[in-house]
Amino acid sequence: MVTFLLERTAPLPLDEAWRRLTQWPRHGTVVPLTSVTVITAPPTGEGTVFVARSGIGPLAFDDRMEVTVWRPPTDDLPGLCRLDKRGRVVTGWAEIEVRPGPGGRSRVLWREELRARPLPRFLDPLLGPPARYVFGRALNGLLRQP
Template sequence: MVTFCLERTPPLSPGETWRRLTEWPRHGGAVPLTRVTVLTPAPTGAGTRFVARTGLGPLGFDDPMEVTLWRPPAGGEPGLCRLEKRGRVILGRAEIEVRQDPGGRTRVRWREELRVRFLPALFDPLLDRAARAVFGRAVDGLLRRP
């Protein structure tokens, strides 16, 4: 299992940052060869389930996730979303935190615990580098595009 944390300071309000990071179908546009399908009715909250399908045609895998904690930023309090990854291939959890620092800047902290079933721990350093690159690019893309 690998654990990593990404931090960003976007030039956006906490509310807009939260919106961009938690519109699940948009993640498909930020991760190559991936489509996200939300399985539960709107609005997003604890219990929302979605699947990220990564692959080309029949070659690929599903990454089913469930929102287990949903607390949007409000009244100066930070927002926190926790996702549990419950797939046959990808397991772990992610946390997305959006807060405003004392200087008025919005800060994002994306924490990820990631395990790929059947991948020996020997490959964790490679998985860590690949995951940081993919998730970092995805977060940057989500924050750039309205």
Template sequence: MPGIRFVHRTPLPPVEAWLRLTDWERHGAQVPLTRTIIETAPPTGVGTLFTARTGVGRITFDDPMEVVLWRPPAQASPGLVRLIKHGRAITGWAEIEIRPGPAGGCEVEWREELRVRGLGRPFDPLVAAAARLLFRRALARLLRA
């Protein structure tokens, strides 16, 4: 399972970054040909279910996810959300941690392990590189002031 990890710094305060990064519908808007379908009533918390549906017309695949850890940032305490991917095509997990930055603003750390079914380990470096590029771009757009 390829692992992805990167850190992004933003001038946004941790609470604002948290609100932007846990607005799951906005995630879908940042990924090409993707929309997010929220399957549980607000507010978001442990047990929230949503699906990122990617594709065109009848050629689509779903990436269903469940929030299994929900700890918003509070004052100097970091925030952490953990998602489990329950899909047929994509499995694994993702975490987004938000902590106060050393000079104001905050740091966002994105960690993810994913497996694309049907692709063996020789494809792990390609899957990781593509996912890292896609998620970094989405994260930067979600945090854009």
């Protein structure tokens, strides 16, 4: 398994940063060759399930995720969303935390533990750099796009 942490400060109020990061179909607009479909009815909360389909044709795979913690930010508490990955290819979890940052900005922490089942475990360290790069670009894109 690969575990990594991404940190960003965005010139956004807490609720706007939270909104941008938790509108699941938007993730498909910032991750190459990926579309996201929400399976459960709105609104998003604990129990929401969505699928990120990545790849082309027969080389595509589904990354099924379920929201297992849903706590939007308040004046007193940072926002926290936990996603458990339950796909046949990708497993693990991700946590998105949104907290107050300096000067009215938002501070975002994205923690992820990722495992690609088809890869032998000794190759896990090779998965880290590309995963950090792809998820880092995705995080930047989500925070930039209104």
